[in-house]
Amino acid sequence: MSAVTNAAHWLGAILLAMALLPAPLAGQDAARPRILGVAHIAIYAHDYEKSRAFYRDFLGFEEPYSLAKPDGTPAMTFFKINERQYLELFPETAATTDRLNHISIETGNAEAMRLYLASRGVSVPQQVGKGRIGNSNFNVKDPEGHTIEIVQYEPDGWTVRERGRHMPESRVSKRLAHVGIIVTAFDAEMKFYTGILGFREIWRGSSSGTQLSWVNLKVPDGDDYIEFMLFKDAPAPEKRGTAHHLCLEVPDVAASVAALEAKPYRQQYTRAIEPKIGVNRKRQANLFDPDGTRTEIMEPATVDGRPTPPSTAPPPR
Numbered sequence: 001m002s003a004v005t006n007a008a009h010w011l012g013a014i015l016l017a018m019a020l021l022p023a024p025l026a027g028q029d030a031a032r033p034r035i036l037g038v039a040h041i042a043i044y045a046h047d048y049e050k051s052r053a054f055y056r057d058f059l060g061f062e063e064p065y066s067l068a069k070p071d072g073t074p075a076m077t078f079f080k081i082n083e084r085q086y087l088e089l090f091p092e093t094a095a096t097t098d099r100l101n102h103i104s105i106e107t108g109n110a111e112a113m114r115l116y117l118a119s120r121g122v123s124v125p126q127q128v129g130k131g132r133i134g135n136s137n138f139n140v141k142d143p144e145g146h147t148i149e150i151v152q153y154e155p156d157g158w159t160v161r162e163r164g165r166h167m168p169e170s171r172v173s174k175r176l177a178h179v180g181i182i183v184t185a186f187d188a189e190m191k192f193y194t195g196i197l198g199f200r201e202i203w204r205g206s207s208s209g210t211q212l213s214w215v216n217l218k219v220p221d222g223d224d225y226i227e228f229m230l231f232k233d234a235p236a237p238e239k240r241g242t243a244h245h246l247c248l249e250v251p252d253v254a255a256s257v258a259a260l261e262a263k264p265y266r267q268q269y270t271r272a273i274e275p276k277i278g279v280n281r282k283r284q285a286n287l288f289d290p291d292g293t294r295t296e297i298m299e300p301a302t303v304d305g306r307p308t309p310p311s312t313a314p315p316p317r
Helices: 003-019 048-058 110-119 187-198 253-261 265-266
Strands: 037-043 062-068 075-080 085-090 100-107 135-139 148-154 177-182 200-205 214-218 226-232 245-249 285-287 294-298
Touching: 037 048, 037 177, 048 062, 048 075, 048 085, 048 265, 100 110, 100 177, 110 135, 148 214, 187 214, 187 226, 214 285, 253 285, 253 294
Parallel strands: 037 085, 100 148, 177 226, 245 294
Antiparallel strands: 037 100, 062 075, 075 085, 135 148, 177 245, 200 214, 214 226, 285 294
């Protein structure tokens, strides 16, 4: 075989191999796998045991499992809301800092999601990891800098192992409706969540009427959503606890508040619990853990069952 023929042979082989490459490696967009819902929110606690008592003894969530550091001190614990949603609690790493560790969204295929995000220019790890509780996961950053964990529940993971357990009827809620995150880079965040992840805007509201305060974005393949808490400039880290929040759905706020008022823990909870009707015209009430991180309990429908018109105010600039 001549040198020219040999070169042509290898060039043909290389071109054939390139044609057979998966789409992300060939520079084309991969298909986005399903995003099924908000899996959890993870928060830091200054006094770990006090915060555990709040979520366990006041809100009524059970801990199906906890993890320890190599020295035996607590690394994190999981509070089960339902079969697929949790709250994760971490000991703080530094005082007077942001209480938000990360948020998590569930997919049916973590590796496909990794390839898809890479194809859209998002920085991803070289491979999907396996967490200590046996689920496939990896982290990315949104334009605001929030950590987003992508999780796939595995058949041999602890989440599946604990199905049917640790869900007392006395817990304050059976569903994490949304998580709230601070957003200052509005356009970039909208592009990331709607343009790349495929979230769909379902409502926007304003507390002042002149400037947009919130935007709600629903996951593509479920009913959970993420709430943008809009700011021109982000609050100081130690003052973000009311903005970074979780929202628990309840059928009747008044009944839920009455149940909380009757709990023994109420004697050490020093704040008033005040039901109200929000700008979205849904009944709600706010609770705060020992570090001031907010848990909102809210009914799923408006007071009259009719949709609340979205705000037309501009976002903060």
